[in-house]
Amino acid sequence: MPLVVIDPGHGGRDPGTSGNGYQEKTLVLSTAIMLRDALRRCGVNVLMTRETDTLPLPSGTIGQDLAYRADLANRNNADLFVSWHIDSAANATVSGVAVWIYPATRGTRTETWAQRISDGIAANTGQRNRGVYLGDFQVLRETEMDAVLVEAGFITNAQEANNLANTEFQRAQAEGAARAICDLFDLPYVAPVRPDPTPRPTTPPPATEQPPAQNRPEEWPDWAEDAIRSMIEWGVMTGYPDGSWRPDQNVTRAELAVALTRFYNFIRGGNGGV
Template structure:
């Protein structure tokens, strides 16, 4: 390891303390197994080419190989125990599988784009631990620049004290030192004004997951990529008719928090919100296939719906967002769910969608379900969540990667949207 004179220490308050950590017995190991690197490389950005863990259940070191030094900031989260590291946007070219298995204090780690201009690494810990040292080593002795974190085991009291001291820093301060990185995109605080008072209904399409959150994975495919390709095809099909405006919650491999997806629809006064996903079953739970359409319910319609909603609602935890306290707006939304008209429209669209999709896609044996998905909680926007199929099923996966299948299924969804809005306009009457 290069001399400590060659590294630049970047420590956060409280959590990243300067206490010494003896690491003489820690030796490097090969790249660990884990999540695939994002598929799209971006030129001009720093590149991370390797990552490894070393150590034991008392002291564990993480090393990230880079082609240039980057600023960073780390903080911890509880329930479950995690450490989050924010860095400027990085092109991850790590070997496929990096991060899914851990060592010592680290159960596993994930990485990826969390917003334009910012990347994130999230470590799942085996128990309470803190970052005793963190620093960037400059290139030296034939070694590339490296970001190094040294974890040490602590008791729960010490861990919780470090949380209070760190105050869960946000991503923006972590990248403020980088002058060549674009500022992170934010959800507009005020409703967007439609250009030239365009009277056409606005449809918001929400490709699930993205960035650091891969979603389900099977057969070398990630849910985040499959649903983005489908959502873009659906957008193009809807726009081609000229009857509607279309907005996307994401158009690239970016992580969008769940509440921000809802805000995008509400801030722009969307007439319909369609969230696109693809499910998977663990091998021990057997096989399932076909598309399913979900609407919001305080109580899941069956155990499978409850399992899926619980998994999807953890997306922010995957991105390292602290979910211990929900914002006031979410509490308000839960109260506003008494608005029966919105729920009635959501259920009506779900039935229309199931009727059209059965002509082009295999449907699940019970295709209409309800569950407490957070992205469906806008009180004033009819919303559905569509599980296109199971990536864990060979036949469904073949459909999901097929351009022909995407085109036909997007067409059937577009037809359902036409029928839905025709019925809404007829119900409203010419006076309205």
């Protein structure tokens, strides 16, 4: 299986760019970890330059840290190096995803791969696809394999910044990139298994003609009797174990949680008209 090195940009004392209340180092780490998980799910070997909020080489200069990231990929004979970043611009309306490559790799397989990764992310998120750009970035210059630097969007664009901080949007970017990378290596993309967000309908207990034995109708206020009987019939509130209802007693947060859950299950079962 191919080895892909994923490099979440910046980290620790180097926050990267910032805007609209967000820092690049935090946002890129979340998405890069999702990309790691997506590729591993597809059987790809993945090596991360960092998995926490720290520089990979915290004791060195920023230049030494960047060299360390490239050397990590070189020493492990990686097949692809993906550095994940977020861009900024003086114009707050600029948006979109782009992938950068080292100028000397223009016209090579690296450029083709960069375009396909940009296409994959944009197709999965609906972002503007800015395509491939050339840049003399150290992590691109010093890596010995195909190397790309993803600029996942613009933190200076308020809407895009909020998207980049959204978990589902991050996942969409990661899955779009993972699908493209799998295609580069002729590997099948394995989609994530999502839990069914719709709870299974729960059949409410059968209604009864009379209140259960534990009810003591003499406790019930006349104006609330019909409502209490409905709660009992629907299985939402059935009284206390000693047989009492205690209609004047304050409800606890735990009791309310149970009642609301029962009512939710009841209406999801198709009997509540919702």
